[in-house]
Amino acid sequence: MIFNKEAFLKLTAIVGDNYIFTDAETLKHFGHDETEDLSFPPQVVIKPANAQEISEILKVANQYKIPTTPIGARTGLSGGALSIFGGIGLSLERLNKILEIDENNLQVTVEPAVITQVLRETVAEKGLFYPVDPSSMGSCWIGGNIAENSGGARAVKYGVTKDYVLNLEVVLPTGDIIWTGANTLKNSTGYNLTQLLVGSEGTLGVVTKIVLKLIPQNKHNMLLLVPFYKAEQACEAVSAIFRAGIIPSALEFMERDAIDWSVKFLDGISVDIKPDHQAHLLIEVDGNYPEILMQEAEQILGVVEQFEIDEVLFADTEDQKNALWKMRRGVAEAVKSNSIYKEEDTVVPRYELPTLLKGIKEIGKKYGFQSVCYGHAGDGNLHVNIIKGDMTDENWQIEVPKGIREIFNLTVSLKGTLSGEHGIGLVQKNYMDIAFGKVHLELMERIKAVFDPNNILNPGKIFPDEL
Numbered sequence: 001m002i003f004n005k006e007a008f009l010k011l012t013a014i015v016g017d018n019y020i021f022t023d024a025e026t027l028k029h030f031g032h033d034e035t036e037d038l039s040f041p042p043q044v045v046i047k048p049a050n051a052q053e054i055s056e057i058l059k060v061a062n063q064y065k066i067p068t069t070p071i072g073a074r075t076g077l078s079g080g081a082l083s084i085f086g087g088i089g090l091s092l093e094r095l096n097k098i099l100e101i102d103e104n105n106l107q108v109t110v111e112p113a114v115i116t117q118v119l120r121e122t123v124a125e126k127g128l129f130y131p132v133d134p135s136s137m138g139s140c141w142i143g144g145n146i147a148e149n150s151g152g153a154r155a156v157k158y159g160v161t162k163d164y165v166l167n168l169e170v171v172l173p174t175g176d177i178i179w180t181g182a183n184t185l186k187n188s189t190g191y192n193l194t195q196l197l198v199g200s201e202g203t204l205g206v207v208t209k210i211v212l213k214l215i216p217q218n219k220h221n222m223l224l225l226v227p228f229y230k231a232e233q234a235c236e237a238v239s240a241i242f243r244a245g246i247i248p249s250a251l252e253f254m255e256r257d258a259i260d261w262s263v264k265f266l267d268g269i270s271v272d273i274k275p276d277h278q279a280h281l282l283i284e285v286d287g288n289y290p291e292i293l294m295q296e297a298e299q300i301l302g303v304v305e306q307f308e309i310d311e312v313l314f315a316d317t318e319d320q321k322n323a324l325w326k327m328r329r330g331v332a333e334a335v336k337s338n339s340i341y342k343e344e345d346t347v348v349p350r351y352e353l354p355t356l357l358k359g360i361k362e363i364g365k366k367y368g369f370q371s372v373c374y375g376h377a378g379d380g381n382l383h384v385n386i387i388k389g390d391m392t393d394e395n396w397q398i399e400v401p402k403g404i405r406e407i408f409n410l411t412v413s414l415k416g417t418l419s420g421e422h423g424i425g426l427v428q429k430n431y432m433d434i435a436f437g438k439v440h441l442e443l444m445e446r447i448k449a450v451f452d453p454n455n456i457l458n459p460g461k462i463f464p465d466e467l
Contacts, residue, residue, distance in 0.1 A: 003043045003086075007064040011046060011088070014056045019047040019094075030089045033074040033081045034136075035427060036342060040082040042069060042089030049094050051169060051177050051208040058206070059175035061088060061456045068173075069458050070202040072112065072144035075136040077343055078425030080147065080201045084460045092143055095208060098122055106214040107166065107183060112143025112207050116150075129217040131158035134421070135329045146207050149199030151421040153250040153284075153328070156378030158215075160421065162198045169209035170197060173452035183211050196447075201423050202458040204451040221249065221286035222293045223315040224300065225271070225324055229308040231255055231279035231373075235353035238281070238377045240303050242350065246296055250284040251378030253353075258331045258374040265334035269327050277310060281377065282328055331374050332383075340388035340396075342427075344404060348416030350380040359410045360384055367403035368395060381420035408434045424462045432464050 012020050021027070022044050031041030048054045061068045067087030074081055083089050096113035101123060108123055108130070116137040120130050133152035134140055140150070146168070151160040167181045180193040187194075197204055228234040234253060241248065254262075256278050263269045281304070285296045301312060315321040335341055348356050357373060360382075364371045369391060375383040384407060388396050408418055408431050418428055418435050432441060445463055449455070 004064050004066070007060055007066060008044065010060045011044070011057060014053055014060070015046055015048055019049075021045040021047075027089070030071055030074070030091060031083065033076045033079065034336075035077055035079040035082070035425070037340065038079055038082060038426070040084045041086075042071075042083035043086040045071075045089040045091055047091045047094050051171050054090070054171045054206050054208060055175040055177055057088070057090065058171060058173055058456070062174060062454050065454055066456060067459050068456050070143075070147070070206050072147070073115075073136075073139055073141040075140040076144060076148065076423065076425065077345070078148075078201075078419070078423045079427045080423050080425035080458070080461055081144075082426055084426060087456075090206065092141075092206070092208075095143075099209070101126060101128075103128070105183070106216075107211055108214055109209060109211050110142050111209060112141055112146070114142045116140050116142055116145060123214055124217055127217050128214040130164065130212060130214055131155075132161050132164060135332060142210055142212075143207055146198055146210060147200070147202050148421060148423040151376060151379065151381065153252055153325075153376060155376060155381075155421075156251050157247050157249045157286075162195055164213045165194055165198050165210065166213055167211040168194055168197055168207050170205035170207050172205045173454070173457040177208075185213070199423070201425060201461055203448055203461055204457070206457070218249075218286045219288050220290050220293055221284055221321075222297050223321045223324060224281075224283045224297060225313040225315070226281045226283065226304050227274070227277040227310040227312075228279045228281070229276055229310070232354040232358055233307040234279040234281050235357050235377065237304050237307050238353055239351040240306070241283070241300055242378075244299055244303050246285070246299055246303075248283050248296075248300070248378060249286040250282065250376075252282040252328050252375070253377035253382070254280045254282065254328065254331065254374045255372055257372045258335070259327065261334040261338055261372070262327045262330045265337055266326060266330045269323055269330075271313075271324075271327065274310065282324060328374075332385075335372055335385045335387070338387070342386045342400065342404070343422070344384040344386070344407060344428075345381070345419040345422035346384055346407065346411045346416060347379065347381045347420030348411055348414045350378065352414040352416065353377060353380055353382065356382060356411060356414060356416070360407055363403050363406045363410070366406075367399045369400055369403060376420070379420060380416065405431060405434070426461055429462055430464050432462070 027041035067085040069083040095111035099109040372385040
């Protein structure tokens with residue numbers, strides 16, 4: 001689209017000359033996230049200060065039918081923050097305050113540009129815990145976590161973003177400002193708009209304030225690294241641990257290549273990996289009583305010893321624990337540094353993980369690509385990194401999408417779905433027919449139309465190009 005000069009002058013009047021940008025460097029900066037090597041610069045970047053300015057911006061966008069893409073920290077992996085039709089890139093970076101920590105009710109009110117790790121550390125100083133911990137928590141924002149319903153390592157015990165959101169202040173695409181719910185732990189009053197907005201990927205409204213539930217901070221944890229000689233057995237052990245009555249606070253799966261690449265990519269990581277180790281499980285238990293944690297760790301050992309494993313590493317010090325978590329959280333960056341890649345975010349019932357992993361490897365052989373798998377195994381959430389390596393550009397463009405479609409077909413056949421925490425965004429939207437039929441997709445499109453009758457807010461995301 002060609003940007004309307006009259007609209008530009010109105011937008012400038014809303015935020016002032018210092019917060020509206022059209023220079024090439026800024027547009028390029030806001031034109032990409034962490035999704036592959038994609039770049040879609042907006043035609044103008046606007047940095048509003050509050051909900052009222054966002055409301056006025058969206059009213060102008062509606063009047064002139066300007067596509068508007070909410071942009072957060074740009075750590076997403078599904079292209080959700082890419083301005084694929086140009087238009088307005090709506091950066092929320094100035095809405096970055098922790099507004100209130102309510103210690104009486106164990107709640108916190110924040111703006112969307114608060115970094116997730118900063119929130120976690122701030123409430124921890126008061127003995128409180130916000131459990132959601134995506135691998136990018138040191139850079140991602142709470143608003144993006146809301147948009148994608150982010151999870152992380154500790155979702156297996158504590159749940160994902162949606163389980164902590166009590167209420168949202170939202171600017172609708174029409175410019176109306178609403179609160180979606182109430183600051184209460186229970187709410188059966190009408191449709192649950194709060195949960196509808198969580199995970200809607202910036203297509204239904206712009207979140208400007210968030211009320212989150214907190215819980216008391218546990219005092220102790222134990223961390224184990226278990227090497228397996230067979231990757232499928234590592235996946236089998238996941239379900240076995242839960243069937244033994246143990247709920248770890250984290251249970252992460254890493255294939256051999258994932259650890260190898262992470263150790264090489266990061267400084268200060270030393271892990272003894274033998275040539276015949278195919279995979280590792282990183283298992284954490286937490287609580288307030290060390291003796292109970294030791295009992296749980298011994299139970300876990302009893303389970304994993306039924307499989308072909310090597311010596312289990314107990315992380316004895318905080319430095320050891322931090323190094324192991326650094327290794328796990330560094331996998332995605334390590335993979336990215338090695339090769340062009342595509343990352344899929346499959347999730348299945350955890351008992352089906354061995355079948356999923358085996359199928360992914362067979363599909364890779366069929367279409368000629370290597371995959372590196374890791375993820376939140378305790379949730380059945382497996383991140384599949386498809387590596388370009390020495391594949392030809394033609395095979396990368398033609399054969400790999402066929403393989404991805406087969407992976408998603410397998411995932412759904414195992415009663416799983418396309419994404420556990422990264423969202424659908426741009427890159428997965430044309431696979432949505434695998435998970436949903438026409439009626440389901442049309443229902444979601446009608447919901448979108450109710451919120452956004454002119455389809456200005458983050459258009460071109462989630463829904464397939466053709467139903």
